[in-house]
Amino acid sequence: MPGLDTVVVVAVGGGGLFAGAATAAQHHGIRTVAVEPENCRALNTALKAGTPVDVPVASVAADSLGARRASEMALRAAQHGLVSSILVPYAEIVRARQALRDDRRLAVEHGAGTALAGILGPEDYRPAGGETVCVLLCGATTDPGDLVRRP
Numbered sequence: 001m002p003g004l005d006t007v008v009v010v011a012v013g014g015g016g017l018f019a020g021a022a023t024a025a026q027h028h029g030i031r032t033v034a035v036e037p038e039n040c041r042a043l044n045t046a047l048k049a050g051t052p053v054d055v056p057v058a059s060v061a062a063d064s065l066g067a068r069r070a071s072e073m074a075l076r077a078a079q080h081g082l083v084s085s086i087l088v089p090y091a092e093i094v095r096a097r098q099a100l101r102d103d104r105r106l107a108v109e110h111g112a113g114t115a116l117a118g119i120l121g122p123e124d125y126r127p128a129g130g131e132t133v134c135v136l137l138c139g140a141t142t143d144p145g146d147l148v149r150r151p
Helices: 016-027 042-049 072-078 090-104 110-120
Strands: 006-009 031-037 083-088 133-136
Touching (some): 016 031, 031 110, 042 083, 083 110
């Protein structure tokens, strides 16, 4: 994607998709923001500890992002200077998922909504003026029954 500055990646459960995306982004000098639910923070905790550790898992996105431990490969990719890690709360994940449905007609799982929540929430990653950002949406396990237009 010409002019891409930052990739916001969500699939940080065990970290396979994140590790691949971050490694490719780093090769091109592109920043990566790893986004995890507050209560599914395997990579964020591993970064702080310097090693993968077991974490509790409890989140609306746990079905897709609920790994108890990040992989060594994900941790190595996240320790690069072009990577940052943020956490988002439950309410922001739900709001972002609904926004994808309402604004883009995309029915995604909560894990995919987590990526968008990383740039929509009040204190999360904020793109700089003129920055080109890619939000990577992944996953297909969802119940569209709770994605109804709200008044």
